[in-house]
Amino acid sequence: MxxxxxxxxxxxxxxxxxxxxxxxxxxxxxxxxxxxxxxxxxxxxxxxxxxxxxxxxxxxxxxxxxxxxxxxxxxxxxxxxxxxxxxxxxxxxxxxxxxxxxxxxxxxxxxxxxxxxxxxxxNMPWKAMATTEQTKQRLHELQQQIENARTIAVVGGGQTGSETAGELGFEYSKQGRKEVYFIYNDRLPLAPPLMESVRKQTKTELEKLNVKLIPNTKVTAVEHSGGDTILTLTDAEGKVTTLTTQAYVPTTGxxxxxxxxxxxxxxxxxxxxxxxxxxxxxxxxxxxxxxxxxxxxxxxxxxxxxxxxxxxxxxxxxxxxxxxxxxxSNKVMVGITLGRSRATGQFGSFKLFSFLIHYAKGRFLGTDYCHLIAAGKKTLMTTYEK
Ligand SMILES: Cc1cc2nc3c(=O)[nH]c(=O)nc-3n(C[C@H](O)[C@H](O)[C@H](O)COP(=O)(O)OP(=O)(O)OC[C@H]3O[C@@H](n4cnc5c(N)ncnc54)[C@H](O)[C@@H]3O)c2cc1C
Incomplete structure (x- = not known):
């Protein structure tokens, strides 16, 4: 055999x-x-x-x-x-x-x-954790923290951070229901090879959702006290401040x-x-x-x-x-969802229209077909069986 x-x-x-x-x-x-x-x-x-x-x-x-x-x-x-x-x-x-x-x-x-x-x-459930039970347990804990929070802090300016700030902004800060902060260590969210225009669009869309952007800043300490998490923030000039949050959402790779x-x-x-x-x-x-x-x-x-x-x-x-x-493939191909109605993206050196990415990705985030990938009947780009 x-x-x-x-x-x-x-x-x-x-x-x-x-x-x-x-x-x-x-x-x-x-x-x-x-x-x-x-x-x-x-x-x-x-x-x-x-x-x-x-x-x-x-x-x-x-x-x-x-x-x-x-x-x-x-x-x-x-x-x-x-x-x-x-x-x-x-x-x-x-x-x-x-x-x-x-x-x-x-x-x-x-x-x-x-x-x-x-x-x-x-210890975040973005990817599968050690077991499915652990992933679900951590997910439920995070959802509970978000539910109970007055202030939510998303930390890390990559695609996961930008999309998460967008989802939380759309659900909460847009209507003034909770404060959503987005902390990242660069001038703009995202990074090259994504173009300046795509990065600026991400910033603008998040601002429209009333997400409070804290650029050029690192979280240098995390302390838990009762139901609060106190983040120590250090900016590019070395200035240190703190932010108290009830839901700390790191997206750090x-x-x-x-x-x-x-x-x-x-x-x-x-x-x-x-x-x-x-x-x-x-x-x-x-x-x-x-x-x-x-x-x-x-x-x-x-x-x-x-x-x-x-x-x-x-x-x-x-x-x-x-x-x-x-x-x-050496072509940049990225779609970034920014809440439940807007998006941005890049194909090669073209910035893509919000409505295109929202239609292709943002409506369901792939949950309309990922069960077929799980079953092995399809990949993102190839369909093997109907
Ligand atoms: C929040 C988030 C959003 C994303 N959005 C996008 C996007 O919009 N577009 C995009 O192109 N990419 C996106 N990505 C990246 C994408 O999810 C990954 O590139 C993709 O999941 C990689 O697939 P994989 O099969 O290589 O690894 P994984 O999906 O990480 O799967 C790894 C598998 O290996 C198993 N495993 C782990 N350790 C062991 C072990 N020791 N022995 C046996 N099995 C093990 C795991 O349980 C899992 O089943 C995103 C990632 C995150 C975290």
Missing amino acids: KTIVILGVGVAAAPLIRQTMRNVVLKDKEYNLIVVAPTTHFHWPIAMPRVIVPGQLSEDKAMIDLRPIFKEYPSDQFEFVLGAASALDPTGNTVAVSLNDGGSRTINYHTLVVATGTSSKD GIPNSSFVPANLLDSNGFILQTKSLQVKGHDNIFVLGDVGSLEECKAGVADAQAVHLIKALPIYLKGGVMPTYTP
Whole structure:
């Protein structure tokens, strides 16, 4: 038996799982597929800036139970192991797994795909946390804090921060129901390669929602006192002030889930070094997809394109063919939702109209189709089955 192991059940892994079952495993009894992940649910980060707003978008639309989907596959050729990869031996072709139920297991693989993504910093549920239960618990705690807060502070000026400030602004500060602050360490929200005009538009839209912008400022200390969180803010000139909030919402980026991978296979930031065919150099039977890989930035569009490539390339590799090269896209393609009626974005060097991004993304934040990605029937750009 040749065992294919896929680590992760995220945006990159989910379509690969189903399409590898259909293209390879179910066609040839010589193969079996083992999926390893610590989460029972597929997690759709793109919707989370709205899911955290109490009563806005049900978490069930963004967190989809995979177990009924996986039941479709025959148990002699498919297994879902609930646990986290804890050690990879690329020479011995084994991966050790810490099982959620407390035990451990070592799995031998013929071919391994690592798609373990990133985790959000500061114990936030933007990405899947250690288990689905933990993600839900933290989400509910955050929703409760937001519900009870008079003042909410969103910290971190990237896409997640800008979209979250927009959602909270639309729901609360626009009507004067709560104060929403947005703190970021630059002149404007977002960063290059996004154009100045897109960044300015983001600022203008947030101001229209009465979000209070605090630019050029870092949070240098966080202290909890009763139900309050006291943030120490330090601006570019070194001036120190404090802000008292009841809901502290950090959006400060992610950490690659690669602690189980030998250090010599990682770049200096902990991302797994990928070749141009999405393999690990010197270990052709290990493929790397999505956020955890070193080749491109952490974006669903990238995870998607890499998954689509491997869906085609894996059967070629398994038959001993020449691996096709993956071509990263060098075009900027970003849609930024700013509340429930406005948006901005960029395609190449064009700023996109608010109504276009709102129509394509802002109305549902992908929750109208992410269940199909979870089921592996579709990616962002490719549909495999109707
Ligand atoms: C709030 C937010 C909004 C976003 N919005 C956009 C957007 O609008 N457009 C865009 O292009 N991108 C967006 N992104 C980025 C996008 O979500 C990621 O690029 C995408 O999720 C990457 O997919 P992935 O499959 O590589 O990793 P992930 O989605 O992180 O999935 C990783 C999987 O691996 C599992 N896992 C983790 N550790 C282990 C382990 N040790 N063993 C086994 N399994 C493990 C996890 O449980 C999970 O199933 C957003 C991100 C966030 C946080």
